[in-house]
Every structure is written in C-alpha cells, then in structure tokens.
Amino acid sequence: MNRVDFKNIIHAEELKAKNAPTKHKIFVCCGAGCISSGADNVMKKLQEEIKNRGLEDIEVVPTGCMGPCNQGPLVKFKPGNTVYQKIDCVNIGEVVKSQIVDKKPLEDLLLFSEHREKPFVNAEEDPYFKKQLKIALKDCGDVHPEKIEDYLLHDGYKALDKALFEMSPEDVISEIKQSRLRGRGGAGYPTGLKWETVYRHVNDQKYIICNGDEGDPGAFMDRSVLEGNPHRILEGMTIAGYAVGANKGYAYIRGEYPLAIKRFEAAIKAAKKLGVLGKNILGTNFSFDVEVRIGAGAFVCGEETALIASIEGRRGTPSPRPPYPAESGLWGKPTLINNVETMASIAPIILKGGEWYSEIGTAKSAGTKVFALAGKINYAGLIEVPMGTTLREIVFDIGGGIQGDGQFKAAQTGGPSGGCIPAEHLDVKMDYEELMKLGSIMGSGGLIVMDENSDMVDVARFFMEFCVDESCGKCVPCRVGTKMMHDLLQKVCENKATQLDIERLEELAVYVKECSLCGLGGSAPNPLLSTLRHFRHEYDTRVQPVRKSENLVHQ
Amino acid sequence: MMALVTIYIDGKKIIAGSEKTILEVARENNIEILTMCHLKGLTDVGACRLCMVELEGSPKLFSACTTKVADNMIVTTNSERIRRYQRITTELFFAERNHICAVCVSNGACELQDLGYKVGLDAIRYPHLFPQCEVDTSHPLYVMDQNRCISCSRCIRACAEVEGAYNWDMMNRGYQIRVISDFNTLWGESTTCTSCGKCVQACPTGALWAKSIVQGQQDKHPEFITDLMERRKMNL
Amino acid sequence: MIVRNSLQDADLPQDDPRVKQLNVKMKKEGYKPDALIEILHNAQNSYGYLPINVLRYIAKVLRLPPSRVFGTVSFYHFFSMKSKGEHTCLVCTGTACYVKGAQKLLDKVEEKFGLKQGQVTQDGKIGLQAARCIGACGLAPAVILDDEVQAKVSPEDLISKLTSKLETHEQG
Numbered sequence: 035m036n037r038v039d040f041k042n043i044i045h046a047e048e049l050k051a052k053n054a055p056t057k058h059k060i061f062v063c064c065g066a067g068c069i070s071s072g073a074d075n076v077m078k079k080l081q082e083e084i085k086n087r088g089l090e091d092i093e094v095v096p097t098g099c100m101g102p103c104n105q106g107p108l109v110k111f112k113p114g115n116t117v118y119q120k121i122d123c124v125n126i127g128e129v130v131k132s133q134i135v136d137k138k139p140l141e142d143l144l145l146f147s148e149h150r151e152k153p154f155v156n157a158e159e160d161p162y163f164k165k166q167l168k169i170a171l172k173d174c175g176d177v178h179p180e181k182i183e184d185y186l187l188h189d190g191y192k193a194l195d196k197a198l199f200e201m202s203p204e205d206v207i208s209e210i211k212q213s214r215l216r217g218r219g220g221a222g223y224p225t226g227l228k229w230e231t232v233y234r235h236v237n238d239q240k241y242i243i244c245n246g247d248e249g250d251p252g253a254f255m256d257r258s259v260l261e262g263n264p265h266r267i268l269e270g271m272t273i274a275g276y277a278v279g280a281n282k283g284y285a286y287i288r289g290e291y292p293l294a295i296k297r298f299e300a301a302i303k304a305a306k307k308l309g310v311l312g313k314n315i316l317g318t319n320f321s322f323d324v325e326v327r328i329g330a331g332a333f334v335c336g337e338e339t340a341l342i343a344s345i346e347g348r349r350g351t352p353s354p355r356p357p358y359p360a361e362s363g364l365w366g367k368p369t370l371i372n373n374v375e376t377m378a379s380i381a382p383i384i385l386k387g388g389e390w391y392s393e394i395g396t397a398k399s400a401g402t403k404v405f406a407l408a409g410k411i412n413y414a415g416l417i418e419v420p421m422g423t424t425l426r427e428i429v430f431d432i433g434g435g436i437q438g439d440g441q442f443k444a445a446q447t448g449g450p451s452g453g454c455i456p457a458e459h460l461d462v463k464m465d466y467e468e469l470m471k472l473g474s475i476m477g478s479g480g481l482i483v484m485d486e487n488s489d490m491v492d493v494a495r496f497f498m499e500f501c502v503d504e505s506c507g508k509c510v511p512c513r514v515g516t517k518m519m520h521d522l523l524q525k526v527c528e529n530k531a532t533q534l535d536i537e538r539l540e541e542l543a544v545y546v547k548e549c550s551l552c553g554l555g556g557s558a559p560n561p562l563l564s565t566l567r568h569f570r571h572e573y574d575t576r577v578q579p580v581r582k583s584e585n586l587v588h589q
Numbered sequence: 590m591m592a593l594v595t596i597y598i599d600g601k602k603i604i605a606g607s608e609k610t611i612l613e614v615a616r617e618n619n620i621e622i623l624t625m626c627h628l629k630g631l632t633d634v635g636a637c638r639l640c641m642v643e644l645e646g647s648p649k650l651f652s653a654c655t656t657k658v659a660d661n662m663i664v665t666t667n668s669e670r671i672r673r674y675q676r677i678t679t680e681l682f683f684a685e686r687n688h689i690c691a692v693c694v695s696n697g698a699c700e701l702q703d704l705g706y707k708v709g710l711d712a713i714r715y716p717h718l719f720p721q722c723e724v725d726t727s728h729p730l731y732v733m734d735q736n737r738c739i740s741c742s743r744c745i746r747a748c749a750e751v752e753g754a755y756n757w758d759m760m761n762r763g764y765q766i767r768v769i770s771d772f773n774t775l776w777g778e779s780t781t782c783t784s785c786g787k788c789v790q791a792c793p794t795g796a797l798w799a800k801s802i803v804q805g806q807q808d809k810h811p812e813f814i815t816d817l818m819e820r821r822k823m824n825l
Numbered sequence: 826m827i828v829r830n831s832l833q834d835a836d837l838p839q840d841d842p843r844v845k846q847l848n849v850k851m852k853k854e855g856y857k858p859d860a861l862i863e864i865l866h867n868a869q870n871s872y873g874y875l876p877i878n879v880l881r882y883i884a885k886v887l888r889l890p891p892s893r894v895f896g897t898v899s900f901y902h903f904f905s906m907k908s909k910g911e912h913t914c915l916v917c918t919g920t921a922c923y924v925k926g927a928q929k930l931l932d933k934v935e936e937k938f939g940l941k942q943g944q945v946t947q948d949g950k951i952g953l954q955a956a957r958c959i960g961a962c963g964l965a966p967a968v969i970l971d972d973e974v975q976a977k978v979s980p981e982d983l984i985s986k987l988t989s990k991l992e993t994h995e996q997g
Binding site for chain 2: 349354356508548549
C-alpha cells in the first residue's frame with residue numbers, strides 16, 4: 035500500500051462515518067476495572083435490549099478505560115457525552131429506554147449522581163473531566179481497541195504518515211526535543227535526547243523496546259493504554275523506529291495483563307494488514323516489525339538493563355551502566371527503551387508539533403501526566419492532568435476527596451521507589467522537580483491516598499517488603515540491606531525497636547541508596563526516608579528505651 | 590594504539606590507557622581498592638559494591654571494577670564515607686549467611702575473613718539472618734556449603750567463561766538466591782560438571798572446597814584463573 | 826531441599842498434545858535460547874505449572890545449560906514449579922488492596938482452610954497465592970478466583986465463594 039491508497043482508505047472511512055445512518059453510539063467501558071465489575075454482561079444485555087426495541091441503527095462500541103473505575107461499569111451515550119455509572123443487567127434496560135426512547139436522561143444513574151447536587155448530563159462538564167487534559171489517554175474511551183478503522187477516524191497513523199513523508203529522522207527527533215517530553219516511566223530523562231543518542235550510534239541493527247512492565251503496585255496506566263488504544267503505542271514505536279533507524283521493536287507486556295497482550299497482538303496483525311507496519315511501510319523504504327514479549331513477574335525488569343536481560347531470555351538482573359542501552363543494549367546493539375505512556379504521547383506531538391506540547395505543563399516538566407488514583411479516595415481510577423496541577427486539585431477536585439468522613443493524611447507517589455506527601459504540602463505542583471524536593475518521585479504515576487487511619491511506619495514496612503521480594507539479589511546493598519531494613523521496620527511496627535534501631539535504619543537507608551547497582555535498590559529506601567522525614571513522630575512514639583546489654587554490643 | 594589519559598587517584602597523578610577500569614589502574618599503581626566479586630580474567634559484574642569510589646563532580650558513587658577511566662578523572666578511594674560503606678557491606682556479608690570461622694576449612698585463607706580484618710570489623714551491628722542452608726557433599730572431590738557462600742558468582746563465571754561447562758547458576762532472587770548445580774540437583778549427579786575444580790579455586794570463602802585437603806590447609810589460588818586467561822589471550 | 830538429578834533421558838511422550846504444542850512453539854521460535862521465557866509461558870499455559878521433566882525437555886531441545894533454565898524459572902514469580910491447585914485463589918496485595926484490607930482476606934483464608942500464601946490444600950483442591958498488584962486498583966481489594974476477577978471482596982464473601990467452589994466440585 036502506498037501513501038495515496040492510505041489517504042483513500044482514511045477518506046473512505048471518514049465518508050462512511052459521516053454518511054452512516056447511525057444517530058447514536060453507545061460506548062461501553064471495557065477497561066480492566068469495568069470488566070471486573072461485569073461490563074461483559076452489560077454489553078451482551080445492551081445488545082439484546084437494542085435488538086428487542088428495534089433500535090438497530092444504534093452502534094454499540096466496547097472501549098478502553100474511561101477513568102473513574104470504581105464507579106463502573108460505565109456506559110457513555112453519544113452524541114451528548116452522557117455517562118451512566120454502576121450499570122448492571124437490570125438497570126441497563128431503563129437507561130436505554132429513558133435516554134434513547136424518552137430522550138430524557140435518567141438522573142439517578144448519571145455519573146457521580148450521589149455526590150453532585152445536580153449531576154451533569156454532559157459528563158465533560160463535570161469538574162472530574164474539566165480539570166483534566168487527556169493526551170496520552172485521549173481516545174481511550176472513544177475507540178474500539180480491536181478496530182483499526184476506528185483508530186484511523188481518530189487521526190490514527192496520520193502522525194506516522196507525516197513523519198515518513200514530510201519529515202527526516204532528524205526533524206522527528208528535533209520535534210520531540212522541542213516538545214520537552216520526559217520519560218514517563220519514572221526517571222524523567224528527556225525523551226528527545228535519548229532518541230538522539232540512539233540515532234547517533236551507527237549500527238546496521240538497532241532496536242526499539244516499549245517498556246510495559248508496569249510493576250509498581252498501584253499503577254495501571256500502561257495497562258489501560260495497551261488495552262484501550264494499542265494502535266497509539268504501535269504508531270509511537272514505529273515513529274521512534276523511523277527516527278533512530280531501527281527496524282525491529284519489542285513490546286514487553288506484563289504476563290498479568292492477558293487482555294493487553296491479546297489486544298496488542300491483534301493490533302500488530304491489523305496494522306500489518308493495512309500496511310502501516312511490516313515491510314515497506316506506506317510504500318517507503320522503511321520497514322519496521324514489532325513482537326510482543328511477555329513479562330513473567332519481576333518488578334526489577336522495569337530497569338532498562340534487566341528488561342534487556344529478560345527479553346534475551348535470561349534472569350532479569352540489571353548490569354552496571356555504562357554502557358547505556360542506547361550504545362549497547364539488546365544483543366549488544368543500540369537500543370531505545372521508552373515507557374508505554376511516553377510512546378502514547380509521540381503521535382500527538384508529531385501531529386500537533388513540539389511547541390504545542392511544550393506549552394502545556396511547567397517550566398521544567400512539559401505536557402501531561404497520567405495518575406492512577408487509588409486508596410481512600412472517592413473516585414479511584416485513571417486521570418490525566420497537565421504537569422503542575424496541584425495535589426489538592428487532584429485529590430479533592432478530581433478525585434472527589436476522601437472516602438467517608440476521613441481526613442487526608444498523605445499521598446504516596448512513585449510506589450515503592452517514591453515517598454509520601456503530607457497534608458501540609460497539598461498545594462505542591464505535581465512535576466518531577468517539585469516531587470523530588472519533597473523526597474518523593476513522580477515514578478510511573480501511582481498515587482495512593484491515605485487517611486488518618488493509615489499507619490505510616492506500616493506503609494514504609496509494606497513498601498520495603500515489596501523491595502525485599504523484588505530485589506534480584508545481585509548486589510549486596512539491595513539484597514541484604516533491604517532485608518535488614520525490613521526486619522528493623524518490622525521491629526518498629528511491633529513496638530520493639532530502640533533509638534539505636536532507628537539510627538541503624540537511617541544509616542542503612544543512605545548506604546543502600548548510594549551503593550546499590552540499579553534504580554530498584556537506589557530508590558528502595560525512599561518510602562522509609564520520606565516517612566522518617568514527614569512522620570518522624572510515628573517512629574519516635576514507638577521507640578523503647580535502650581537496654582544496657584544492647585548498648586554494650588552495638589556501640 | 591590505545592589512547593592515554595591522565596587521572597588522579599587519591600591525589601596521585603597517573604597516566605593510563607583509556608580502555609582500563611579504575612580498579613585495574615589503581616592495582617597497577619599499588620593503590621588498594623577492596624573487592625570481592627572481582628577476579629581478574631572473569632567478566633566484571635559490579636555486584637559486591639565494595640569497590641565503590643568517589644569521582645569529583647558527581648554526588649554518586651561508582652564501582653571501580655566496571656567504570657572506565659577518563660581524562661582528568663579525580664578519584665577518591667579512601668574517604669570517610671567510602672570506608673564506612675565498606676564496613677557496612679562487610680557486616681552485611683557476615684550477617685547474611687552462617688559464617689563461623691573457627692569451624693571453616695578456609696580459616697586463615699579466606700578473602701572474607703581478610704576483608705573483616707582490613708575494615709577493622711569488631712562486631713556485627715545487624716541481626717544475623719541465620720538462614721537454613723544446604724551442604725552438598727555428593728561430589729566425589731568437592732563440597733558446596735551454602736552457609737559460607739557470599740553470592741559473588743565467581744564460581745558461576747569461572748565455570749561458564751573459563752571451563753565452558755555451565756554447571757552453576759543462581760536460583761531464586763533477593764536474599765533467597767542460592768548457587769545451584771543443574772536443576773538444583775546434587776552436584777555429584779551433575780550432567781554438566783567436568784570436575785575441573787576451577788570453581789573451587791575461584792571461590793573466595795569456604796563455600797566450595799576440596800575434600801582431599803585437610804582442615805585449615807585449604808589454600809586457594811584464584812590467580813590461577815587469571816593466569817590461565819592471560820595465557821589463552823597470548824595464543825601459546 | 827536438593828533433589829536427586831535423574832539421569833534418565835529427558836524425553837517426553839511425543840503423542841501428548843501438550844508436548845506437541847510445546848514442540849510447535851519451540852520450532853516457531855527457531856529453537857533460539859533467547860525465546861526461553863516465551864517457551865516457558867507456553868508450557869505453563871498447557872501444563873498449569875512447570876513440571877521438572879518439562880524443564881529437562883526444554884533444556885535438552887534448546888541445548889541450554891540446565892542450571893540456566895532452572896535459574897530463570899525460579900527468578901520469575903509468574904512461573905511455578907508446583908501445581909497451583911484445582912481452584913486458584915489469587916489475592917492482590919498491591920498497595921491499593923493492602924490499604925483496603927487484603928491482609929484480612931489472606932488471614933481469613935488461613936483461618937478457614939489453614940492455607941498460607943503459596944500453599945495448596947492437602948487434597949489439592951484450593952491453592953492460595955498473593956500477587957503484587959493485578960492492576961485493578963479501583964476495585965480494591967481484588968481477588969482472582971479461577972481467572973475471574975472479584976471486586977471489593979470482603980473476607981466473608983471470599984470464604985463463601987471458595988466454599989461454593991468446593992461444593993460444585995463435589996457435585997461434579
């Protein structure tokens with residue numbers, strides 16, 4: 035297929051959509067959250083309902099995650115963007131009747147009806163959505179993840195077309211550099227610079243890896259994009275391949291996400307069939323192929339060098355850098371590794387320009403960030419906000435505040451590598467630098483909200499237990515140090531620790547942070563250090579007086 | 590022709606080849622850097638973190654065994670911070686498994702014991718983990734005692750890289766890693782082991798030892814691995 | 826526990842459909858050693874877990890050192906070398922679920938069935954596992970019961986669901 039054919043296909047699809055007799059479209063959220071709440075059955079029942087009522091011109095579309103997962107299953111009616119929550123096989127009939135037949139929205143079931151004085155008929159007017167800006171997640175609730183035509187209608191593969199025919203690889207890289215996009219996997223390294231480094235290393239064989247090994251407990255944004263809009267990732271990877279000169283890519287997806295694997299594999303097939311992936315893409319000399327690699331349950335594989343070892347079929351243990359993967363990565367070849375959310379941001383940047391993206395967000399962190407809200411918050415789920423949005427806005431304006439009558443105590447960001455932000459810093463502008471200043475990190479975007487009942491020492495112990503379990507065991511500080519810290523934290527939790535134990539904890543924390551081989555060990559002490567910094571009194575109140583014998587041994 | 594660079598280690602000005610690591614250059618110039626997982630001739634893995642050094646201009650620490658020298662690099666190997674961390678690492682080694690020198694075959698000829706003396710260890714400030722460990726005596730010539738293993742992986746690398754047999758690997762992860770033979774099966778029943786004894790020579794402690802040698806005489810010669818690899822390079 | 830290394834031939838019955846499937850997969854991957862993890866996924870799908878003789882077979886066909894195969898399998902938590910039980914109960918212990926009481930679920934199952942995580946009941950009917958975040962944080966605490974996600978589970982719910990699994994089992 036060449037470029038003209040491609041344009042014709044898009045044109046035909048657009049015409050078809052324009053002239054379609056369909057007046058209404060009903061979108062059923064089939065994200066992981068809604069499926070677990072019974073979206074599959076709702077979908078079946080809805081189709082029956084429509085058939086029985088003779089409303090066959092209505093199209094029912096299963097989509098990816100719409101956001102507020104714990105209000106699910108969610109159903110959206112277009113035009114009008116009316117979203118209903120907590121739909122089941124019983125009330126779906128009523129909803130269809132009043133929304134389509136009587137043309138009167140059913141207020142009791144509208145999204146957030148229990149929390150709003152007057153729920154919004156057009157959900158996009160609700161502050162939950164109004165405060166958000168969706169770029170990476172943009173089409174997640176609107177496209178059928180298994181239909182490439184649907185993606186084409188949402189500007190799909192237009193960025194690839196633009197990159198291939200109107201831009202040189204250097205242009206693509208400078209566009210990404212101009213956007214000031216930073217790696218969304220956690221560390222926040224400038225994406226454009228990374229691309230340029232791989233581009234500069236001359237080699238016949240280079241690789242692209244999309245890191246979808248989302249191991250951070252409490253984060254599920256990668257899963258939502260992979261399941262809800264897999265073509266966006268494929269398009270991002272292909273553009274990356276064109277820019278750095280790679281013709282092979284691997285998408286590393288967690289084994290715990292079977293639906294994401296299935297949809298991504300289907301997307302690869304569809305894209306190859308259409309000619310936007312595989313040999314001579316859109317009739318050009320550029321070829322790019324993508325394979326899925328299934329992760330097998332190891333958090334450390336989020337670390338670049340460990341991820342490479344895992345794709346090579348070995349134990350996922352990290353290696354010292356340098357050499358960086360950009361120089362010597364998969365099978366010793368220059369390799370570009372980007373996280374799923376980063377890849378999802380590529381196509382919009384190419385299409386709308388780096389300048390557009392760089393104007394969103396803060397001075398040092400451009401663009402938007404997806405957060406996974408969870409914990410003691412009313413509207414748990416996925417949100418995407420411009421960098422620099424305050425924590426208060428996220429928790430209260432978007433997240434609907436604390437469950438029940440609870441008080442906000444702290445928010446944990448960055449999972450086991452991050453730290454907690456106490457109530458006095460609710461007005462922190464969420465970006466890489468500001469979070470770092472508070473002793474936390476952006477991480478992949480997990481945001482767990484805790485109320486006054488949460489025990490911060492136990493939170494630190496919980497994350498340390500995670501790191502002990504997930505440490506690969508290669509280097510001494512991480513292998514033994516995390517275990518020692520965990521045992522000492524356990525002692526504090528059981529009210530058996532002394533002031534000496536706290537001192538030892540602090541010394542070990544700094545040692546493990548500075549001496550570990552990779553980022554897992556290097557950041558494992560963060561939850562401990564940050565709770566010590568912001569909630570020191572919770573440690574101090576549990577400390578027991580030092581016994582004489584102990585003083586003798588541990589000078 | 591190898592490019593030459595000037596570096597400063599602990600204030601001493603040194604001209605060195607740019608392909609070398611900080612550790613190599615330091616050793617060639619009689620500057621001591623403590624190591625455990627390093628054995629010249631085997632691939633460096635940077636696992637024990639004893640050889641951490643400071644580089645001027647960076648707040649981070651670097652493992653000397655895997656960091657190449659660069660022009661005008663200013664290296665510090667003996668600051669108070671480095672010495673403190675070396676001590677912690679050593680303490681963690683001792684606290685991790687069951688190291689009882691008095692009953693060890695390698696008593697008096699053990700790299701871990703030497704390390705303890707070098708960092709001036711007088712007490713372990715951390716609780717010992719005292720894990721349950723296996724002792725595999727099934728091999729006709731050698732014994733593998735997990736109690737004394739420090740997971741440096743020198744045996745694994747010696748077997749895979751020098752002998753090419755690949756009898757050993759690591760199983761599990763975290764503090765539960767263990768060196769295994771074949772399918773975590775008895776060493777004596779290995780289908781890959783050639784009984785060459787290189788792993789025993791490479792082992793820094795009493796974890797791997799030869800049955801033929803009596804208690805206290807277990808003097809190992811890891812440098813024999815180094816010499817062997819040097820001779821291979823010379824294509825004799 | 827160190828087990829005896831069987832020196833028997835590492836062959837599997839070639840008419841077993843699971844072996845056929847495994848052969849097809851290995852061929853498709855070109856017998857490349859780097860496809861080891863993909864092949865292990867395939868084997869675990871058809872066997873439910875990774876029996877040691879299957880590992881021997883894979884090592885032999887791919888010409889990989891046995892210790893490397895075993896080391897890799899034991900590294901990844903997704904792989905299991907023990908049968909997981911006829912019914913599997915996977916309790917998510919990710920942060921969100923932990924905050925919402927996942928530990929209580931584990932405690933209740935232990936109290937009722939005497940199972941700790943990673944164990945299978947003596948009759949092999951129920952296996953209890955804990956996972957680090959299944960990515961359903963909005964539904965915390967979540968449990969996967971025989972591949973079906975159960976949202977916002979209370980300890981009592983979980984026990985009654987497990988009991989009914991056992992009952993249908995007895996009838997069947």
